[in-house]
Amino acid sequence: MKRERIELYKKKAKNTWNLYKASTMGMIGLFILISFIIVALFAPWLEPYDPYKIGEQKDIMKPPTREHLFGTDELGRDILSGVIIGSRVSLLVGLFATLISMVIGSIVGLLSGFYGKTIDAILMRITDIFLVIPFLPLMIVLAALLGPSLWNIIFVIGIDGWPSTARVVRSQVLSIKERQFILRLRALGASDYRIMMKHISPNIFSLIFANTILTIAVSILSEAVLSFLGLGDPLHISWGTQLHFAFESGAAGLGAYWYLLPPGIAIVLVVLGFTLMGYAFDEILNPKLRER
Amino acid sequence: MVDRMAKKKYLLVKCGQTLFTIFIVLTLNFFLFRVMPGDPARTLIHNPRISPEIIANLEKVFGLDKPLYMQYLYYLKNMITGNMGMSFAFRRPVADIIADKMGNTILLVGVATVLSIAIGIFIGVIAAYKRGSRIDIGALAFSLFMWAMPAFWLGIIMVIVFSIYFRAFPTSGITIPGYSHDSFFDLAKDVAHHMFLPTITLALVLLGEYFLIMRNTLIDVLTEDFIMTARAKGLSDARILQKHALKNALLPMVTIIAISLGFIVAGAIEVETVFSWPGLGRLIYESLRNRDYPILEGVFAIVSICVIIANFASDLLYAYIDPRVKT
Numbered sequence: 001m002k003r004e005r006i007e008l009y010k011k012k013a014k015n016t017w018n019l020y021k022a023s024t025m026g027m028i029g030l031f032i033l034i035s036f037i038i039v040a041l042f043a044p045w046l047e048p049y050d051p052y053k054i055g056e057q058k059d060i061m062k063p064p065t066r067e068h069l070f071g072t073d074e075l076g077r078d079i080l081s082g083v084i085i086g087s088r089v090s091l092l093v094g095l096f097a098t099l100i101s102m103v104i105g106s107i108v109g110l111l112s113g114f115y116g117k118t119i120d121a122i123l124m125r126i127t128d129i130f131l132v133i134p135f136l137p138l139m140i141v142l143a144a145l146l147g148p149s150l151w152n153i154i155f156v157i158g159i160d161g162w163p164s165t166a167r168v169v170r171s172q173v174l175s176i177k178e179r180q181f182i183l184r185l186r187a188l189g190a191s192d193y194r195i196m197m198k199h200i201s202p203n204i205f206s207l208i209f210a211n212t213i214l215t216i217a218v219s220i221l222s223e224a225v226l227s228f229l230g231l232g233d234p235l236h237i238s239w240g241t242q243l244h245f246a247f248e249s250g251a252a253g254l255g256a257y258w259y260l261l262p263p264g265i266a267i268v269l270v271v272l273g274f275t276l277m278g279y280a281f282d283e284i285l286n287p288k289l290r291e292r
Numbered sequence: 293m294v295d296r297m298a299k300k301k302y303l304l305v306k307c308g309q310t311l312f313t314i315f316i317v318l319t320l321n322f323f324l325f326r327v328m329p330g331d332p333a334r335t336l337i338h339n340p341r342i343s344p345e346i347i348a349n350l351e352k353v354f355g356l357d358k359p360l361y362m363q364y365l366y367y368l369k370n371m372i373t374g375n376m377g378m379s380f381a382f383r384r385p386v387a388d389i390i391a392d393k394m395g396n397t398i399l400l401v402g403v404a405t406v407l408s409i410a411i412g413i414f415i416g417v418i419a420a421y422k423r424g425s426r427i428d429i430g431a432l433a434f435s436l437f438m439w440a441m442p443a444f445w446l447g448i449i450m451v452i453v454f455s456i457y458f459r460a461f462p463t464s465g466i467t468i469p470g471y472s473h474d475s476f477f478d479l480a481k482d483v484a485h486h487m488f489l490p491t492i493t494l495a496l497v498l499l500g501e502y503f504l505i506m507r508n509t510l511i512d513v514l515t516e517d518f519i520m521t522a523r524a525k526g527l528s529d530a531r532i533l534q535k536h537a538l539k540n541a542l543l544p545m546v547t548i549i550a551i552s553l554g555f556i557v558a559g560a561i562e563v564e565t566v567f568s569w570p571g572l573g574r575l576i577y578e579s580l581r582n583r584d585y586p587i588l589e590g591v592f593a594i595v596s597i598c599v600i601i602a603n604f605a606s607d608l609l610y611a612y613i614d615p616r617v618k619t
Contacts, residue, residue, distance in 0.1 A: 129313050133320075134599045136558035137576070137592050141324060144580055144588060217440070224442050225562060230580055243445065247566070252451045253463065260452065264445040271440040 026280025032273030051081035071258035074249035089238035097219040100158025105165025113173025143231040214278035239263035376590040381582040386590040397571030404494035416506025435500030447566035464568035550606035
């Protein structure tokens with residue numbers, strides 16, 4: 001029985017991959033993502049200098065040279081090395097913040113859609129309130145009060161992203177729970193927990209998958225903004241903190257394009273990569289869109 | 293008659309929900325700033341550089357010597373009467389400072405939003421109409437690219453290109469510092485000159501979303517049966533677009549604009565920070581740098597309430613223009 005199920009999933013995954021391969025957008029996104037994952041994994045071997053090492057007086061705010069391909073910052077640190085190590089923070093925050101959003105959003109959406117009535121009314125009221133509070137001010141307040149650390153940033157972004165997931169999951173659960181096979185399971189006496197975990201969850205998983213990938217893109221952008229505003233972890237270089245220090249040291253006024261361009265381009269590329277992948281999966285997994 | 297009653301009920305329900313949401317946000321604000329680690333009021337009181345009179349005053353204003361639920365009631369009373377405490381850094385009432393900056397933010401956000409909606413709808417209509425054309429693909433790619441770009445970074449690039457390289461626009465502020473303007477016209481010209489780059493930056497950031505929504509809803513509408521009927525009647529393309537399709541496609545835009553308010557606020561905070569625009573967004577950035585928590589608390593409350601009320605307004609507008617809304 002179990003073996004058959006694994007075979008089925010394998011077949012499904014293969015079908016999805018075949019459709020995915022045909023999408024140019026999706027393949028570009030995947031290529032960008034794989035490149036950045038490689039950079040993040042092998043950062044210590046790829047970076048030409050220690051990104052935290054403060055340089056000598058003569059090496060401060062220098063344009064690109066052969067020794068420093070992307071130049072140096074206001075403390076004489078090598079910018080290329082900073083951009084390389086910064087990929088770790090971006091991907092880490094993107095993944096973990098999205099995980100928090102997805103877990104909270106899925107639980108709220110499942111309970112709300114499955115039980116309906118009072119539970120649904122209460123949970124959806126809370127969700128609506130969260131949706132209407134402007135997200136960046138809320139993140140700023142939470143990050144400022146919790147203090148700057150990587151895990152606080154992850155928590156703050158994760159706690160902000162769940163309401164939209166909850167809504168998506170709820171609407172899917174509502175349509176699935178009325179289907180024949182669920183009604184039959186109920187008649188057979190399956191417990192609520194079992195129906196939710198074994199039979200409803202796998203069905204919504206494919207539908208929220210694209211949404212998950214798009215949430216990673218949003219989370220990475222949020223990290224960049226919070227770090228730019230000075231709320232980032234001072235002990236870890238990220239693209240956002242690089243841009244924060246560039247801005248604070250007046251790099252724009254000095255015309256220090258080498259300091260301002262690389263971290264920003266890295267953010268745009270990674271976000272673009274996840275977004276392209278998200279759209280590609282959306283087209284494959286939500287076939288209603290495909291007809292358009 | 294029945295219809296009017298239903299609408300009245302809808303209004304009352306929405307009104308109640310809005311007030312409840314504002315109450316929840318104020319409560320959240322209270323607990324965040326009082327109960328979380330680094331409670332700002334308490335930190336201030338433990339600061340040895342602050343004179344005993346100020347501490348006594350603070351304790352009275354915030355009711356810090358009272359139990360938590362009393363503090364909460366004090367806080368609600370203070371919020372209703374507009375007493376949001378004193379700024380640490382400016383040594384002025386928070387409410388006054390916010391009132392000073394609010395107009396500048398509304399000016400920037402208002403112009404940028406109207407601009408981005410107008411351009412977004414315009415390009416969206418063209419793209420939907422010429423679906424699959426080079427214009428459509430180009431606009432799609434552009435909006436995707438804009439979406440992936442942090443607003444603050446776009447602002448920095450604009451400064452480098454237009455202020456530093458071409459020297460066409462000032463890098464920051466709202467007027468030339470220390471310059472006295474002879475007339476209102478002179479002042480308006482100066483403000484417009486300073487406003488240009490931040491407005492364009494914010495409009496570019498917001499543009500993509502409005503364009504995409506307009507394009508997709510219009511494509512949906514154009515494939516519906518009644519458009520087919522209109523076509524079969526022999527109506528011209530321009531007439532179908534104007535009389536039948538646009539009206540139906542503009543309806544969802546009202547809700548979309550309300551949903552995008554969060555993005556508008558986020559964009560404004562980033563753009564104001566980069567261009568030192570003296571509005572609420574820049575105020576947030578400065579309050580973070582100065583650890584000026586009363587300001588942060590006040591701005592968070594005001595901005596949230598504004599967004600909640602704007603959402604309410606959009607619900608009303610939607611009920612007014614869409615005859616199907618009855619409950």
